[in-house]
Amino acid sequence: MIKIETPLTIDKVKCLKAGDEVLITGTMYTLRDAGHMRVIEQINKDEKLPFDMKNSIIYYVGPSPAKLGAVIGSAGPTTSYRMDEFTPALLELGLKGMIGKGARNKEVIQSMVKNTAVYFGAVGGAAALLASCIKSSEIIAYEDLGPEALRKLYVEDFPVIVVIDSLGKNIYEIEKEKYKIVE
Amino acid sequence: MIEKSFDHIRSVNLSKIIEAIKEMTISANYNLNNDIRSSLKKSIEIEESKTGINIINQLLTNADIASNQKMPICQDTGMAVFFVEIGQNVHIINDIKNSNNIIKGTLEEGINEGVRQGYTEGYLRKSVVNDPFERINTGDNTPAIIHYDIIAGDSLKISFAPKGFGSENMSRIYMIKPGDGIEGAKKVILEAIDAAGPNACPPMVIGIGIGGSFEKAAILAKKALFRSINESSKIPYVKDLEEELLQKANNLGIGPQGMGGRITVLGINILTYPTHIAGLPVAINISCHATRHAEVNL
Structure with a gap:
C-alpha cells in the first residue's frame, strides 16, 4: 500500500504504477457530467476557474445528501467514460489525477501520457465506506447543480487503485487477460 | 364465477400506500439484500485475484457501514422503478390522514408522493432531471417508473428497485x-x-x-x-x-x-x-x- 499526499506533483505521478493500491490524503475536487460542461464553458470564455487545475485531483462523484451533523452522504465513484470528451482540456491545464470507475478512451489515455497524469479507480458502490474517509466538504461552485455541484473535499487515507498510469499501462486490460478462460 | 369475483371489492387507503412506499425506498437503499450479501461472502472463497478479494471485502464492510449508520449503500440511489400487481377487485380510496391533511390523488400520484417523502426524509440522492435535454433536477427524484399488472383478486403487491x-x-x-x-x-x-x-x-x-x-x-x-x-x-x-x-x-x-x-x-x-x-x-x-x-x- 502506497500513501500519497496532495498536491499531486509530476514526481508523485511518475512513481505510481498500474495496479498499485494507494491511500490518498489531502484535497480533491468533485466534478461529474454537468460540472464538466460548466468548466469547459468557462475555459472557452477564458474565465477564471473555481479552482486551480495545476497538480489537482478530480473525483467523479455526486454524493447523496449529508445527514444533520455528517460531513457528506454516501460518496462512491461514478462511471468515468462520460467525462472523456472533456478530460484532455483539463489535463492540458495541469490536472494530474482522476478518480472514477470504468474504462477511458484513447484520447484521454494519450493526453494522460503526454501530460503525465494518472487515473485511479475507487470501488464503485463502496459509497458509505468511501464517505468515511472524507473529513470535510464544501461547495465552491455550481451549487444549482445539486448532487453535481463542485465540492472541495479533504480526505484521509482515501483508498484507490491505479487503473491507468502515466505510461498508459491499463490494469483492466492486463488483468482481464490473466483470468480469461477461452473454451 | 364472475359474480363471485365482484363481491370482494377491497378498499386500500392511499395514505397507507404512500407510507409503505416511503419506508420501502429508504430501507432498500440502506440495506443490502441477503441474497447478494451471502453471494458476495461465498465468492471470496472462489475469487483468485488478491485485489478482487480486497474489493469484495470492501463491499461487505460498506454494506455493514450503510446499514449501521443508516445511509445509502451506493450514492446512486437510482431512478425509482416499481412493479405494481393490482387485483382488479382493489379500490384505491382517498382518505384523511389528519384533520388538516387530506390525501387525495391517483395510485400513480400516491406512489410518486411516497418516493418524494422517502428520498427527502431518507437523505437519498435526487437523480432525476425534468427533460432529456433541458436536464433540470426535479429535486425530489420523481417521477418514478411504474409498471402495472392487473391480476385477479383483491391483492395489491408493490415491488421497488432503485436503479442506478x-x-x-x-x-x-x-x-x-x-x-x-x-x-x-x-x-x-x-x-x-x-x-x-x-x-x-x-x-x-x-x-x-x-x-x-x-x-x-x-x-x-x-x-x-x-x-x-x-x-x-x-x-x-x-x-x-x-x-x-x-x-x-x-x-x-x-x-x-x-x-x-x-x-x-x-x-x-x-x-x-x-x-x-x-x-x-x-x-x-x-x-x-x-x-x-x-x-x-x-
Missing part, C-alpha cells in the same frame, strides 16, 4: 433472427456483459428478457432483476441457460470492479414470453453488486 444508471447505461436490447436461436441469444448476452466490463460495477447481476416485442423484452429484463439471485427459472431449459451463462460470464475474466478475477457476475435471471414468427428479441438489463429491491403487500 452506471449499470443501466450498459444495458442492451438486440432484435436477433429466429434462426439465430439459443446460441445467437447466448452470443449477444455475453457480448453485452463483456462490453459492460468495469463500467457497470462488477460483480454484476444480470436481468434478461427473451421474446415478446421490443418493449416487452426490456420490461421482462427489468422484472428479472427483481427476482432473488438464489432463485432459478421454473422452466428447465431456461434454468440450464441461466447456469450456463453464469459460468461463461465468469470465464470472461473481468472480475470485481473489472480489475480481473473469477467473480464477474453474481447471478443471471431470465424471463421469457411468447413472441412473433419473425422475431427473437433479447434484452439485457445490467445491474451492479448493489442490486437492491424490496416489496410490500398491502
Whole structure:
C-alpha cells in the first residue's frame, strides 16, 4: 500500500504504477457530467476557474445528501467514460489525477501520457465506506447543480487503485487477460 | 364465477400506500439484500485475484457501514422503478390522514408522493432531471417508473428497485433472427456483459428478457432483476441457460470492479414470453453488486 499526499506533483505521478493500491490524503475536487460542461464553458470564455487545475485531483462523484451533523452522504465513484470528451482540456491545464470507475478512451489515455497524469479507480458502490474517509466538504461552485455541484473535499487515507498510469499501462486490460478462460 | 369475483371489492387507503412506499425506498437503499450479501461472502472463497478479494471485502464492510449508520449503500440511489400487481377487485380510496391533511390523488400520484417523502426524509440522492435535454433536477427524484399488472383478486403487491444508471447505461436490447436461436441469444448476452466490463460495477447481476416485442423484452429484463439471485427459472431449459451463462460470464475474466478475477457476475435471471414468427428479441438489463429491491403487500 502506497500513501500519497496532495498536491499531486509530476514526481508523485511518475512513481505510481498500474495496479498499485494507494491511500490518498489531502484535497480533491468533485466534478461529474454537468460540472464538466460548466468548466469547459468557462475555459472557452477564458474565465477564471473555481479552482486551480495545476497538480489537482478530480473525483467523479455526486454524493447523496449529508445527514444533520455528517460531513457528506454516501460518496462512491461514478462511471468515468462520460467525462472523456472533456478530460484532455483539463489535463492540458495541469490536472494530474482522476478518480472514477470504468474504462477511458484513447484520447484521454494519450493526453494522460503526454501530460503525465494518472487515473485511479475507487470501488464503485463502496459509497458509505468511501464517505468515511472524507473529513470535510464544501461547495465552491455550481451549487444549482445539486448532487453535481463542485465540492472541495479533504480526505484521509482515501483508498484507490491505479487503473491507468502515466505510461498508459491499463490494469483492466492486463488483468482481464490473466483470468480469461477461452473454451 | 364472475359474480363471485365482484363481491370482494377491497378498499386500500392511499395514505397507507404512500407510507409503505416511503419506508420501502429508504430501507432498500440502506440495506443490502441477503441474497447478494451471502453471494458476495461465498465468492471470496472462489475469487483468485488478491485485489478482487480486497474489493469484495470492501463491499461487505460498506454494506455493514450503510446499514449501521443508516445511509445509502451506493450514492446512486437510482431512478425509482416499481412493479405494481393490482387485483382488479382493489379500490384505491382517498382518505384523511389528519384533520388538516387530506390525501387525495391517483395510485400513480400516491406512489410518486411516497418516493418524494422517502428520498427527502431518507437523505437519498435526487437523480432525476425534468427533460432529456433541458436536464433540470426535479429535486425530489420523481417521477418514478411504474409498471402495472392487473391480476385477479383483491391483492395489491408493490415491488421497488432503485436503479442506478452506471449499470443501466450498459444495458442492451438486440432484435436477433429466429434462426439465430439459443446460441445467437447466448452470443449477444455475453457480448453485452463483456462490453459492460468495469463500467457497470462488477460483480454484476444480470436481468434478461427473451421474446415478446421490443418493449416487452426490456420490461421482462427489468422484472428479472427483481427476482432473488438464489432463485432459478421454473422452466428447465431456461434454468440450464441461466447456469450456463453464469459460468461463461465468469470465464470472461473481468472480475470485481473489472480489475480481473473469477467473480464477474453474481447471478443471471431470465424471463421469457411468447413472441412473433419473425422475431427473437433479447434484452439485457445490467445491474451492479448493489442490486437492491424490496416489496410490500398491502
